[in-house]
Amino acid sequence: MIVENIINSLLNFIPEIILSIMAMVVLLFGIFKTTKHYIFATTLLSVFLALLVSIKYFPQDNLYLFNYSIVKNELTEFFKYICYIIFILQIMISRKYLEERKLFSGEFYSLLIFAFLGCLIIISSNNLIILFLGIELSSLSLYSLIALNRNSIFSSEAAIKYFVLSIIASAIILFGFSYLYGITNSIIISDIVAYPNKFQVSNLYLFSYVLIFIGVAFKFAVAPFHLWLPDVYEGAPIPITNFISSIPKIAFFVFAYRFLDKNDIFQNENFYNLILILGVFSIFIGNIFALAQRKILRMLAYSSIANSGFIFIALYTAKDFNFSVSAFYVIVYSFTIVSSLSIITFLSSKKFDLVYIDDLKGLSSNAGFISLLLMVTMLSSAGIPLTVGFYAKYLVLDALISSGLVYVAVITVLMTVVGLYYYLRIIWFMFFEQGSNSLINLGGRFHILTLSIIPILLFIIFLLPNTFFKYVFNILA
Amino acid sequence: MITMSHYLVFSALLFCISVAGIFINRRNILLLLMSIELMLLSVNTNFIIFSHYSNDMTGQVFVFFILAVAAAESAIGLAIIVSLFRIRNSLEINLINKLKG
Numbered sequence: 001m002i003v004e005n006i007i008n009s010l011l012n013f014i015p016e017i018i019l020s021i022m023a024m025v026v027l028l029f030g031i032f033k034t035t036k037h038y039i040f041a042t043t044l045l046s047v048f049l050a051l052l053v054s055i056k057y058f059p060q061d062n063l064y065l066f067n068y069s070i071v072k073n074e075l076t077e078f079f080k081y082i083c084y085i086i087f088i089l090q091i092m093i094s095r096k097y098l099e100e101r102k103l104f105s106g107e108f109y110s111l112l113i114f115a116f117l118g119c120l121i122i123i124s125s126n127n128l129i130i131l132f133l134g135i136e137l138s139s140l141s142l143y144s145l146i147a148l149n150r151n152s153i154f155s156s157e158a159a160i161k162y163f164v165l166s167i168i169a170s171a172i173i174l175f176g177f178s179y180l181y182g183i184t185n186s187i188i189i190s191d192i193v194a195y196p197n198k199f200q201v202s203n204l205y206l207f208s209y210v211l212i213f214i215g216v217a218f219k220f221a222v223a224p225f226h227l228w229l230p231d232v233y234e235g236a237p238i239p240i241t242n243f244i245s246s247i248p249k250i251a252f253f254v255f256a257y258r259f260l261d262k263n264d265i266f267q268n269e270n271f272y273n274l275i276l277i278l279g280v281f282s283i284f285i286g287n288i289f290a291l292a293q294r295k296i297l298r299m300l301a302y303s304s305i306a307n308s309g310f311i312f313i314a315l316y317t318a319k320d321f322n323f324s325v326s327a328f329y330v331i332v333y334s335f336t337i338v339s340s341l342s343i344i345t346f347l348s349s350k351k352f353d354l355v356y357i358d359d360l361k362g363l364s365s366n367a368g369f370i371s372l373l374l375m376v377t378m379l380s381s382a383g384i385p386l387t388v389g390f391y392a393k394y395l396v397l398d399a400l401i402s403s404g405l406v407y408v409a410v411i412t413v414l415m416t417v418v419g420l421y422y423y424l425r426i427i428w429f430m431f432f433e434q435g436s437n438s439l440i441n442l443g444g445r446f447h448i449l450t451l452s453i454i455p456i457l458l459f460i461i462f463l464l465p466n467t468f469f470k471y472v473f474n475i476l477a
Numbered sequence: 478m479i480t481m482s483h484y485l486v487f488s489a490l491l492f493c494i495s496v497a498g499i500f501i502n503r504r505n506i507l508l509l510l511m512s513i514e515l516m517l518l519s520v521n522t523n524f525i526i527f528s529h530y531s532n533d534m535t536g537q538v539f540v541f542f543i544l545a546v547a548a549a550e551s552a553i554g555l556a557i558i559v560s561l562f563r564i565r566n567s568l569e570i571n572l573i574n575k576l577k578g
Contacts, residue, residue, distance in 0.1 A: 128539070129538070129539055129542055132539075132542065132543070132546070133542065133546070136546045136549075136550070140546075140549060140550065140553055143553050143554075143557060144553055144556070144557075147556075147557045147560055150560050150563075151564075153564050153565065153575055154575060154576055156557060156560045156561040156564060157561070157573050157575055157576055158576060159557045159560075159561075160506065160557050160558070160561055160573065161573070161576075163553070163554055163557055164499070164509055164513070167513050167516075167550060167554075168496075168499065168513070168516070171492075171513070171516040171517055171520060174517070174520045174543065175492060175519070175520050175523070177520075178520050178523035178524050178527065178536075179523070181524065181527055181535070181536055181539070182523070182526075182527035182531075185527075185531050185533055186535075187535055187539065230576075231576040231577075234576050235576050
């Protein structure tokens with residue numbers, strides 16, 4: 001019986017096993033000169049393989065593996081597929097940038113796969129130990145990835161900042177875990193979450209939840225805990241920025257969902273107000289500070305802080321409805337930011353990093369199509385119709401008003417209008433300002449094809465929202 | 478008589494001391510690493526106390542995982558510090574200010 005259980009668990013865990021083995025294979029390939037050319041292909045192939053296998057082992061029902069340590073159901077698989085798609089796009093875009101800066105190596109892709117694996121484990125863990133190991137696997141790999149450019153003063157500075165603040169976040173989360181373990185005497189998350197429905201909730205339980213969500217706020221870079229984000233965005237190699245901006249956020253969203261879903265603690269006034277206040281403050285800080293930025297990566301960092309605030313507000317509305325609004329927002333936001341960061345990666349050439357917004361001046365006269373793609377992405381981040389970002393923001397506002405918080409909705413809309421300025425400024429620079437930059441990279445038909453996938457998706461989902469919406473709503477209902 | 482709550486207060490104090498160590502410390506990055514280590518150790522004490530008082534071994538298993546991860550973390554932290562030191566020949570925290578908008 002036990003043996004059967006283990007074999008069944010291992011079979012259903014094959015995608016993750018493939019990824020971990022292939023990460024080591026890629027690391028080995030990087031050492032030898034003859035195999036060094038195959039790193040990129042191996043990475044892509046292994047991620048594709050893992051995706052195919054995980055589609056093949058799609059669970060019909062809630063599936064618990066390894067003695068309730070790992071949970072697989074429609075929801076986790078859905079978020080994993082989204083992560084896979086984003087990850088494949090990021091890998092495809094990253095190669096040219098890395099080769100030009102002599103960062104193209106086995107370590108890079110190996111660590112990247114490990115970071116991705118950590119995020120997948122966060123998504124499907126049902127056990128505090130596994131969850132902790134997933135968080136650490138992804139963040140340990142990311143520390144070294146950020147510091148990978150050893151000659152750059154910015155890179156190691158960003159790494160030390162990310163390192164310190166990320167460990168503080170992990171330690172705060174762990175401190176919360178320790179209290180949860182003490183109260184409920186269990187490390188299985190579904191037991192912990194079911195605890196308030198059976199017993200009287202003590203203040204300590206609430207306190208541990210507050211600690212855990214402060215840690216999550218650190219990882220999401222929500223306003224009082226956002227200080228590391230702009231520096232990391234600027235200092236890290238852009239493909240890593242691309243990774244940090246999207247996949248860990250999806251993973252931590254599922255983390256938050258797992259701890260809040262069907263939990264009576266979420267009806268506690270103090271707790272949900274904490275989430276709401278963090279969200280509103282973050283929207284405020286993010287949008288105001290983004291106005292003042294001259295560097296495009298810092299601007300995107302502050303806009304991502306504002307978007308994290310939106311995610312937190314959407315999480316707040318889940319106390320009355322369900323998590324579909326916030327899930328939809330997270331997905332749309334990560335696709336959008338991946339698209340804009342991929343375009344920035346693409347435009348940087350060997351001797352030139354796209355740092356200042358001014359560098360985009362007159363881009364449309366040289367590269368009409370790329371500037372069109374960037375325009376669609378920016379419009380989607382701003383939440384303007386004809387892109388799916390509009391629905392994402394609209395649903396959050398609708399849910400807010402339905403739960404009776406009209407004044408918060410008004411503040412949110414006002415701050416979104418402020419946000420319009422810095423998104424539209426980029427479009428203005430590209431289309432209506434004169435100037436040309438000879439160093440900017442415009443070549444590579446294959447890359448342009450890859451880049452256009454997400455903006456086209458953003459447009460198509462705007463036209464045909466129902467199918468996608470219904471799918472997300474069904475899963476999270 | 479030392480009860481469970483005494484131990485819990487002890488580990489909470491340890492945690493607060495380490496957080497203060499991180500935020501007050503303005504001199505050296507190595508002290509930062511030590512504070513981080515202390516932070517994780519205070520979590521460990523918590524787990525051990527709960528595990529002892531509820532006769533459940535799981536908490537102690539958790540402690541081993543945390544110890545292993547903390548070791549890996551400080552290794553990576555030291556590696557980052559070495560690469561930082563090679564570039565700018567100092568470990569002063571005040572000098573880590575090259576990234577700004």
